[in-house]
Amino acid sequence: MADGSAFVQAFTILFREGLEALLIIAALVAFLRRAGASERIAPVYAGAGLAALASLAMAWVFETYFDGNHNDLMEAGVMLAAAALMFYMSGWLFVRQDPKAWQADLN
Known part of the structure; x- marks a missing residue:
């Protein structure tokens, strides 16, 4: 049961942090639209995508070189x-x- 509890705790934290990141990105995009700088929205999405890729890359590095420890x-x-x-x-x-x-x- 301890493994299930750890999963729920980790999932809750990751879900909450993901929602916070989504809220920040949405606020930035809304600000750029209102400011008339629509051409700057694509770099915001690109940065978010690169951050997700960097997160996955670090998870791979951690699992590969540290055996997940x-x-x-x-x-x-x-x-x-x-x-x-x-x-x-x-x-x-x-x-x-x-x-x-x-x-x-x-x-």
């Missing part, structure tokens, strides 16, 4: 990369919090 060093590297990306995006959004700066970026 937990690796603390890999987890630490992924966490540091994610933290760096979040700090970068936070700074980028903070600098562009003025609506005029957003419009300038779109133009």
Whole structure:
């Protein structure tokens, strides 16, 4: 029964994270449509597709080279990369919090 419970917990987390990603992509696309920048929607979808492919590639690497076993060093590297990306995006959004700066970026 422990295996079934772990599956349900993992599925719930992955499903929730997938819905959050879908919500963010939908919000970005809606913003670009309203801003009249429809030509920039395709790169958003391309980035989402590349992210999904990168996720599958990392799952393959993890299964192939680590036999599916937990690796603390890999987890630490992924966490540091994610933290760096979040700090970068936070700074980028903070600098562009003025609506005029957003419009300038779109133009």
